Amino acid sequence: MKAVQFDAFGPAHEAACCADVPDPGAPADDEVVVEVIAFPINPADLLTIEGKYAARPPLPYTPGAEAVGQISQTGAGVDGLASGDHVMLLSRENWAQKRKVKAAEVLKIQTQPDRLLQYAMLKVNPATAALMLREYVELESGDWLIQDAANSAVGHCVIRLARKAGIRTVNVVRRESLVAPLKASGADVVLVDLDGLSGQVSEATGSGPRLAIDAVAGDTSLRLAECLAEGGVLVNYGMLSGEPCKMMPDWLVFRRLSLTGFWLARTLGQMPRAGIESLYAELAGHVRDGTLAVGIEATYDIADIKGALAHAGQQGREGKILVLPNGQV
Incomplete structure (x- = not known):
């Protein structure tokens, strides 16, 4: 499968690349496998690649603060989640075609087909x-x-x-x-x-x-x-x-x-799970009723991550840059 990685800090469109990495495999009892539908490029992601964010991660590293995806597999001990559910990924390292994470690191969301990409930008x-x-x-x-x-x-x-x-x-x-x-x-x-x-x-x-x-x-x-x-x-x-x-x-x-x-x-890290669920349920409702609608300037394939990052770094954009790692929605 493909994922975005960088093995040295520097300008994002130069340092990061699309790499072939091992498939995450089957989930453990408390894990789920998520097919990533879309992820946005945020300023924090660019700063992470440049080595200017809160802490420098160990290299090589896959960035990505947020993404929306669909569960493809669940572990035997997972309750409340099922294959086909749309989820928001709460953990990092999301710039990949698939993610295998603890079930507690995803949040099930009610989506609408015509607004699915909006949920990729819900977390941040x-x-x-x-x-x-x-x-x-x-x-x-x-x-x-x-x-x-x-x-x-x-x-x-x-x-x-x-x-x-x-x-x-x-x-x-x-x-x-x-x-x-x-x-x-x-x-x-x-x-x-x-x-x-x-x-x-x-x-x-x-x-x-x-x-x-x-x-x-x-x-x-x-x-x-x-x-x-x-x-x-x-x-x-x-x-x-x-x-x-x-x-x-x-x-x-x-x-x-x-x-x-x-x-x-830090704020999310200090909130109880119930508070996080309540916050994002409220925000997802605002997406559904049209209160929240973030502009999207362009979407890219993961293979063209360098082009996507260069575009995201430009001044004067009129919307977010999104990457669709498994193809068009």
């Missing part, structure tokens, strides 16, 4: 958006938040989930061309990141947002923090700028602002 971005919206500030209907990278997959999820909850969003982007599409997606206010941002935000929101969601860091963190209401929280979940987060110490002291970080893997 929708969950990141949902948890950042609820874990740091008790936002109520009518409250404001501000976010950068608003055209990203997480950004779109924040907009849609916030709108469903009655929370209003200020969305900061780098290009004027993104304003109209984001407004059409449900964004309340869309601003191009220029000097004078805090004045525009104050004029739009009145008292200012209570929550800022930051994927960029660097000077952008500072500009978002300047926009916050007293006692507001800036949550950073990315480093698109490659620079440290910035915050004025007098804002921490006199305006009671706070700066914290969000990492999905």
